[in-house]
Amino acid sequence: MTRAAVLGAGSWGTAFAKILADAGCDVTVWARRPAVAAAIREQRTNPDYLPALKLPPGVTATTDARAAIRGAELVVLAVPSQTLRGNLADWSSAIGPDATLISLMKGIELGTTKRMSQVIAEAAHVPDHRVVVVSGPNLAAEIAAEQPAATVVACPDTTRAEQVQKAITTRYLRPYTNDDVIGCELGGAVKNVIALAYGMATALGFGDNTRAMVITRGLAETARLGVALGADPLTFAGLAGLGDLVGTCSSPLSRNRTFGEHLGRGETIEQAQAATRQTAEGVKSCLAIRDLAHRHGVEMPITEQVERVCHEGLDPRIAVGALMGRSVKPE
Numbered sequence: 001m002t003r004a005a006v007l008g009a010g011s012w013g014t015a016f017a018k019i020l021a022d023a024g025c026d027v028t029v030w031a032r033r034p035a036v037a038a039a040i041r042e043q044r045t046n047p048d049y050l051p052a053l054k055l056p057p058g059v060t061a062t063t064d065a066r067a068a069i070r071g072a073e074l075v076v077l078a079v080p081s082q083t084l085r086g087n088l089a090d091w092s093s094a095i096g097p098d099a100t101l102i103s104l105m106k107g108i109e110l111g112t113t114k115r116m117s118q119v120i121a122e123a124a125h126v127p128d129h130r131v132v133v134v135s136g137p138n139l140a141a142e143i144a145a146e147q148p149a150a151t152v153v154a155c156p157d158t159t160r161a162e163q164v165q166k167a168i169t170t171r172y173l174r175p176y177t178n179d180d181v182i183g184c185e186l187g188g189a190v191k192n193v194i195a196l197a198y199g200m201a202t203a204l205g206f207g208d209n210t211r212a213m214v215i216t217r218g219l220a221e222t223a224r225l226g227v228a229l230g231a232d233p234l235t236f237a238g239l240a241g242l243g244d245l246v247g248t249c250s251s252p253l254s255r256n257r258t259f260g261e262h263l264g265r266g267e268t269i270e271q272a273q274a275a276t277r278q279t280a281e282g283v284k285s286c287l288a289i290r291d292l293a294h295r296h297g298v299e300m301p302i303t304e305q306v307e308r309v310c311h312e313g314l315d316p317r318i319a320v321g322a323l324m325g326r327s328v329k330p331e
């Protein structure tokens, strides 16, 4: 039986632990708080994040991350993107020499502008081909309820991608492999920023034309950046691109879209944070993505305006004016 450690007991870490166990793995979840670990171990629930989920018997939990990692063939990282490097500094020496590291995170690191698989390879001192990215339209609560879904398993090493694909295939999750790690990670990180814009547009009362424009032009700027970084443009038409963008923007379950709705209603970033509590990766990643775009000379007007609303206090209505007032050009 494959042994897996899931580091992070939030929404996605918990739902992913269920997937692994349903697919036949022996899973230990690391939770930061003892009460969460105890609830998973003793009641098979995570009331803080997924109260409706009853975890299968193959899942246990601990607050000792190094104990969870020791002997694990699959080490799954499900913490906020901006804490990952610090977390790995504490954990990496416990990771076995053949273990596969799986990234569930959809963010770009502030300061370094690195993708999560790059941060993992650096901070855990492992080669790129041991890091696998799982990304797609995968709202945790829907997966926890076993609603049919698909995802992408991306790795430069196809054999390793296929091993992970097998380890997470269940009757409700259908994973596809892909070797375009850059495209899959950028699709996941940038869609969170576009979902913030979508949430703002929704709260401002705009209808389906506006929302379709945000999705389509959001995808265009995502693909522009991706191609500049070496991604395959076709990836953005797939599950990790358009799929995740549409899934996140359309869903009231999305923390990023919900955060954007709070901002669109005129709340400050602190008020929006207090109202949403869970990780809305786009809020910080928009800074790193904007920096990445500047460095590569790529225009990302929606990201630019989201960053100004989130971090410079720009009124979302002024941001709309700035976007609509740009010079006209070919599609």
Ligand SMILES: NC(=O)C1=CN([C@@H]2O[C@H](COP(=O)(O)OP(=O)(O)OC[C@H]3O[C@@H](n4cnc5c(N)ncnc54)[C@H](OP(=O)(O)O)[C@@H]3O)[C@@H](O)[C@H]2O)C=CC1
Pocket (backbone or CB within 6 Å): 008, 009, 010, 011, 012, 013, 014, 031, 032, 033, 049, 078, 079, 080, 081, 083, 087, 104, 105, 106, 107, 138, 139, 140, 141, 277, 278, 279, 281
């Ligand atoms: N939720 C979803 O539907 C999906 C999420 N993702 C991505 O997965 C990643 C994780 O998100 P998700 O599980 O949803 O996030 P949540 O906000 O639900 O959970 C975050 C988890 O990280 C822990 N945590 C918070 N701060 C730290 C820290 N400083 N060090 C270590 N652990 C910390 C939290 O612990 P505590 O409870 O103690 O605060 C919690 O267990 C994100 O990048 C997200 O974009 C990807 C696909 C789907």
Ligand SMILES: O=C(CO)COP(=O)(O)O
Pocket (backbone or CB within 6 Å): 106, 136, 137, 138, 139, 140, 192, 195, 244, 247, 248, 253, 254, 255, 256, 257, 279, 280, 281
């Ligand atoms: O990434 C997700 C679904 O694929 C979850 O989106 P949020 O982080 O906005 O909830």
